[in-house]
Amino acid sequence: MRSSRRILTALCFLPFAVSTHAASGPFTMEQVLNYPYASELAAARNGGHIAWVRNIAGVRNVWVADTPTFKPRQITQYKDDDGQEITQLTFSPDGKSLVFVRGGDHDANWPAEGNIAPDPNASSDQPKVTIYAANLRGGAPVKIAEGDEPAISATGKLAFVVADQVWTAPLAGKGKPELLFFDRGKDHQLEWSPDGKSLAFDSQRGDHAFIAIFTDKTKPLNFLAPTTNRDFSPRWSPDGKRIAFVRMPGQGGAPQPLLTQTPNPWAVWVADVTSGAAHAAWKSPYSLLGSYPETAGEANLHWAAGDRLVFLADLDNWPHLYAVPSNGGKATLLTPGNYMVEHVAQTRDGSAMIYSANAGATSGDFDRRHIFRVGVDGSKPQAITSGDSIEWTPVAADDTHVAFVSTGVRRPPVAGIASLDGKDRHELIATDIGADYPMAAFVTPKPVTFKAADGLTVHGQIFQSGNGPAKPGIIFVHGGPPRQMMLGWHYMDYYSNAYATNQYLATHGFVVLSVNYRLGIGYGHSYHHPDHAGPFGASEYQDVVAGAKFLQGVKGVDANRIGIWGGSYGGYLTAMGLARNPEIFKTGVDLHGVHDWSADLENWVGPAGKRYEKGDREQVMKVAFESSPIADLSKWKGPVLLTQGDDDRNVQFSQTVDLARRLDAHHIPYEELVLPDEIHGFLRHASWLKADNATAEFLTRQFKMK
Numbered sequence: 239m240r241s242s243r244r245i246l247t248a249l250c251f252l253p254f255a256v257s258t259h260a261a262s263g264p265f266t267m268e269q270v271l272n273y274p275y276a277s278e279l280a281a282a283r284n285g286g287h288i289a290w291v292r293n294i295a296g297v298r299n300v301w302v303a304d305t306p307t308f309k310p311r312q313i314t315q316y317k318d319d320d321g322q323e324i325t326q327l328t329f330s331p332d333g334k335s336l337v338f339v340r341g342g343d344h345d346a347n348w349p350a351e352g353n354i355a356p357d358p359n360a361s362s363d364q365p366k367v368t369i370y371a372a373n374l375r376g377g378a379p380v381k382i383a384e385g386d387e388p389a390i391s392a393t394g395k396l397a398f399v400v401a402d403q404v405w406t407a408p409l410a411g412k413g414k415p416e417l418l419f420f421d422r423g424k425d426h427q428l429e430w431s432p433d434g435k436s437l438a439f440d441s442q443r444g445d446h447a448f449i450a451i452f453t454d455k456t457k458p459l460n461f462l463a464p465t466t467n468r469d470f471s472p473r474w475s476p477d478g479k480r481i482a483f484v485r486m487p488g489q490g491g492a493p494q495p496l497l498t499q500t501p502n503p504w505a506v507w508v509a510d511v512t513s514g515a516a517h518a519a520w521k522s523p524y525s526l527l528g529s530y531p532e533t534a535g536e537a538n539l540h541w542a543a544g545d546r547l548v549f550l551a552d553l554d555n556w557p558h559l560y561a562v563p564s565n566g567g568k569a570t571l572l573t574p575g576n577y578m579v580e581h582v583a584q585t586r587d588g589s590a591m592i593y594s595a596n597a598g599a600t601s602g603d604f605d606r607r608h609i610f611r612v613g614v615d616g617s618k619p620q621a622i623t624s625g626d627s628i629e630w631t632p633v634a635a636d637d638t639h640v641a642f643v644s645t646g647v648r649r650p651p652v653a654g655i656a657s658l659d660g661k662d663r664h665e666l667i668a669t670d671i672g673a674d675y676p677m678a679a680f681v682t683p684k685p686v687t688f689k690a691a692d693g694l695t696v697h698g699q700i701f702q703s704g705n706g707p708a709k710p711g712i713i714f715v716h717g718g719p720p721r722q723m724m725l726g727w728h729y730m731d732y733y734s735n736a737y738a739t740n741q742y743l744a745t746h747g748f749v750v751l752s753v754n755y756r757l758g759i760g761y762g763h764s765y766h767h768p769d770h771a772g773p774f775g776a777s778e779y780q781d782v783v784a785g786a787k788f789l790q791g792v793k794g795v796d797a798n799r800i801g802i803w804g805g806s807y808g809g810y811l812t813a814m815g816l817a818r819n820p821e822i823f824k825t826g827v828d829l830h831g832v833h834d835w836s837a838d839l840e841n842w843v844g845p846a847g848k849r850y851e852k853g854d855r856e857q858v859m860k861v862a863f864e865s866s867p868i869a870d871l872s873k874w875k876g877p878v879l880l881t882q883g884d885d886d887r888n889v890q891f892s893q894t895v896d897l898a899r900r901l902d903a904h905h906i907p908y909e910e911l912v913l914p915d916e917i918h919g920f921l922r923h924a925s926w927l928k929a930d931n932a933t934a935e936f937l938t939r940q941f942k943m944k
Contacts, residue, residue, distance in 0.1 A: 264745050265676035267931045270738045271295075271923070273650035274671060275731050276643050279631045282329035286636030287374070289327045289336055290643075290653050293731070296923025298324045300338060301653070302374060303666055305636045308655050310666045313372045314379055321358035321921030322365060328388050331434075335371050335409060337388045337396065338379075342367040343917050346887035347841070353401070356885055358921045360914065369398055371409055380411035387426060392434030399426060404439065404452070419452050421459060427470060431478045436511075438472040438481055445489040449481060451511065462509040463516035466490070469507070473541050475564070476588070482508045482519065482547050482564065484537045486530060493853030496843055497774050497861060499767065502529035506539065506549055508564050519547055520562045520569055527763055532720060533557045534580045542614040543588040548572070550579060552763040559591055561614050570616045578760055580607065581631050581729075583640075585658070589613060592632040592640050592658075596722070596760050598624050602685045604760065605699060605725045609642050611658055622660045629654065630729040645727040648677035651734065681744040683725050683752070688788035690756075696781040697754040697761060699725055701744035702794065710799035710941040711789040713815070713823075714740055714752040715782055717806030719772075722760035723752045732919045736805070739930045746934065747943050751789045755781035755811070773835035773842055773862035779814050786815070786822050798824075799941050803933060805829035806889060806918065813867035813878070813897070820875040825940040827933045830882040830889045830918055833897040835862035838890055871900055877907040879936040881929050883916025909936065 278291040286305025291298055292312075296319030303310045313336070314324075325344050328337045341355045350356070355365045367386050370379040385398040385405055396409050402424035407415035423441030430437055441448045441461070447468040451460040462469075462481060466488040473482045486504045494500050501524050509516035522528035531537060531550050538550040538559070546561045553560070553571075557578045560569040573579050577597035584591055591614060594607040598621065607630045612619040623629045627646045635641040635655055644654030644665050652671075656663035671677075683699040690696050716723050716733060728734045740750045754760065755778045756768040770777040782802075790797035802815045802823045809831020815823040835842065836859050846855055863869055878901070882894045894910075901908045911932050913925050920926050 264679040265742070267739075267742055267934060268927060269674070269676050270742050271735070271927055271930060272672070273675060273734075273738065274652065275734060276651045276653050277631075277731060278325055278327050279633055279641060279643055279653060280327040280329065281633035281635055281641060282333045284331060285333040286639075287329055287333045288633065288635050288641045288653070288655075289329070291324045291327070295319060296321070298322070300324060300327065300336065300372060302336065303653070303655075305639070308635065308639075308641075308666060310653065313374060319359075319923045320361070321356065321916075321925075323921065326386075326388060328390055330390050330394055330409060331392050332394070334375065335373050337369060337371050337382070337390060337409070339386055339388065340368050340370055341365050342386065343887055343921075345919055346917070348887055350885065350887060356915070356917050356921060358883070358885070358913075358916045358925065369396075369407075371411060382409065382411050383407045383415040385415070387428060389428035389430055389437075391430040391437070392432060395430075395434060397428050397430070397437055399428070402426070402442075404428065404437070419455065419459065421450065423448065423450075425450075427472065429472045429474060431474050432476060433478055436478075438474065440470040440472065442470075449483045449509070451481075460511070460514070462511075462514055463507070471537055471539050473539050473547075475541050475545075479512070480508055480510055480564070482506060482539060482541055484539060485518075493851050493855070495854050496858045497770070497854050499526055499769060501525055504530040504537070506537075506547055506562070508547075517566060519564055519566045520549070520560075522551065523553070526767065527552050527555060529767075531557055532766070533578065533759055535582050538582040540582075540584050540591070541588070542584065542591070544614060546614050548584075548591055548614055550582065555762045555764060557759075557763070559593065559612065561616065572612045572614065572616060573610075573619055576762070577604070578762075580759075583632050583634060585611075586634050586637050589615075590658075592622070592634065594630045594632060594642075600625055602626070602725050605685050605697070605722070605754075607724070607729070609640060609656075611640075620659075622656055622658065623663065624660075626725075628724060628726045643729065647682050647726045648680050650675075650677075651727050651729075679745055680741050685725060686751070686788070688784050690780045690784040692777075692780065694756060694781070696756070696784055698785055698788075699723060699752045699754075700789075700792070701740050701750040701752070702792070703744055705794065708794055708796040709747055709749050710801060710937075710943070711786075711792070711795040711797075712743055712748045712750045712937065713782060713786050713789065713800065713802040714750055715755065715802065715804035715808035715811040716752070716758070717804065717808045719755070719757035719778070719807040720759050720766060722754055722758050732805070735926050735930070739933060742930070742934060743937070746938070748937070749789065749792060749795050751785055751792075753782055753785035755785075757807075773839065773865050774858070775861060776814065776865040779811060779818070782811050782815060783819060783822065786819075790822075801825045801827075801937050801940065803827035803829075803937070804831075806831065809889075810867070814870075816876050816878055817867040817870040817874045820873055823876060825876045825878065825937065827879045827881065827936055829929065829933075830886055830894065832866070832889055833893050834866045834868050836866065837893070837896065841890070868897065868900055871904055871906075874901075874904065874906050877909070877940060879909045879911065879932060881911040881913075881932065883913040883918065883920060883925070885915050886918045888918035
């Protein structure tokens with residue numbers, strides 16, 4: 239489910255040739271971007287098997303490891319930088335095969351016209367989103383069917399989604415796929431019962447949604463406690479007799495104000511599968527802090543040991559885990575403290591939750607992630623990892639071990655493992671990092687804070703190396719905006735790419751300040767949900783200005799040479815800086831940014847609907863325009879590099895086209911890098927190399943550096 243007030247991220251392009259070696263220095267851009275990246279970590283429900291995707295230079299492959307040694311091995315043999323994602327790794331119940339999805343854009347905000355899969359490699363054959371199965375004992379992966387969202391039952395039956403309907407096909411790849419059942423709704427979030435005989439799913443009906451159960455074709459679908467609400471995230475009880483789910487009000491009623499924040503209430507319900515009788519196990523308070531969570535995994539609903547339900551909520555201003563009896567009662571806070579819980583999983587026996595959090599005893603842990611374990615009975619959380627490393631995406635590798643992705647300031651992300659008590663930790667590197675990778679030359683980023691004009695304390699990290707003459711300063715602004723840049727590599731490949739680029743800039747004559755402006759995560763609900771932000775007033779922009787003024791005062795920075803760069807929402811803030819404060823920001827690189835909120839307002843706040851009541855939408859249109867870079871275009875002076883892929887499914891390519899025409903009209907210098915058929919988060923390594931080289935070359939040239 240997407241927030242009706244979602245605000246996005248962006249990228250951009252250039253029409254001139256760019257060298258793969260942008261500048262002399264301790265390393266080239268080609269070297270620093272040639273890092274391995276581990277993602278999509280998954281674990282089998284039984285036995286001891288884990289799997290992950292390893293991407294190096296755009297070549298994605300699946301790796302697995304098995305208990306007790308967890309020695310990694312590669313099970314796919316893809317060779318090309320073809321821009322085809324590998325996602326949704328799913329083990330069969332017997333642990334003998336692994337299903338995965340190849341292709342698509344799983345971070346898109348809307349589908350492409352005709353629901354066509356991305357083709358960033360300009361292939362003559364149209365790519366398809368396709369499900370494959372790999373035999374863990376060897377052999378090439380087998381194509382199962384075109385489809386997405388695979389779910390495998392305890393009996394080995396595969397269900398998946400094609401065009402919002404549920405299909406099935408043999409796991410062996412021999413046999414024709416067929417529609418499993420018909421439903422008038424748009425079906426997603428497939429969850430098999432523990433015995434593998436019934437499939438629960440979310441049947442989306444526009445302004446409302448149901449939880450439904452399919453058993454076999456001789457029986458009608460069973461809709462659980464249908465109402466005018468939106469029900470989603472079904473979770474079976476261990477005995478298969480009940481289903482817990484999230485319930486939110488259906489879309490309707492008088493228009494809610496957009497310029498003023500209003501609560502977004504939700505509840506956890508439990509329904510009996512046989513009778514359909516349902517009750518609320520927990521209801522949120524009607525308050526801003528009680529609103530539906532918008533961080534990773536959102537509600538993170540789990541059915542745990544002791545007949546408890548575990549979920550995530552922001553009730554005390556922080557995203558935390560709570561446990562409540564399934565028959566209702568008081569919710570117990572499991573993770574107290576001023577930190578956010580992010581990636582959440584469960585131990586095999588359901589007695590504890592394992593999660594990542596920006597908590598720990600090491601200085602700077604507010605800007606890191608570590609892995610923790612907490613009993614669902616309310617016992618004290620215990621650290622599994624600690625120190626100046628960074629870890630995320632924990633999964634239960636077996637009954638006594640947790641796997642995760644591990645990184646730090648220098649070593650790129652790799653799969654790692656440790657026992658549940660934190661002992662016997664080691665990384666599953668498998669020659670992931672080449673001997674010539676330039677991580678030894680990296681700058682160690684330092685956490686800093688500074689004050690915005692309204693008094694808010696803003697967070698950031700500064701990259702600075704060496705002494706000598708004063709250097710140009712660069713402000714980096716992340717996208718999202720619900721993101722947090724960290725003191726090292728990032729758990730999103732998009733921002734790990736940005737981290738590598740900032741390391742390049744910091745070792746090639748710049749001082750870089752990465753600004754974690756309000757609207758970002760990691761610093762509490764109120765920081766994440768400020769008033770009058772984005773199209774409703776751009777209050778977060780003052781944090782970017784505060785960061786630039788802080789950077790101007792840093793020893794070793796030339797206060798008269800400040801640039802700015804960022805992608806998506808960071809592209810928007812880059813354009814804001816160039817338009818509103820040309821006396822500070824002399825030049826910038828804007829990757830796929832939003833430049834006119836009013837042009838695509840429905841993408842950010844939802845359609846107005848054909849009704850008499852309009853709420854404050856007319857006023858919103860005015861505020862949205864005034865919160866856009868183009869509203870201050872008359873003040874824009876500095877040159878800008880515009881970069882974007884024209885198959886962007888997160889920010890309309892028309893945003894960059896429109897800005898370019900306006901810059902033409904005002905005779906403002908700009909350059910372009912347009913990547914045909916690329917999406918928002920570039921799928922090909924070659925695209926990132928071209929864009930990042932162009933970024934470094936442009937900033938170097940604008941500041942007349944050697």
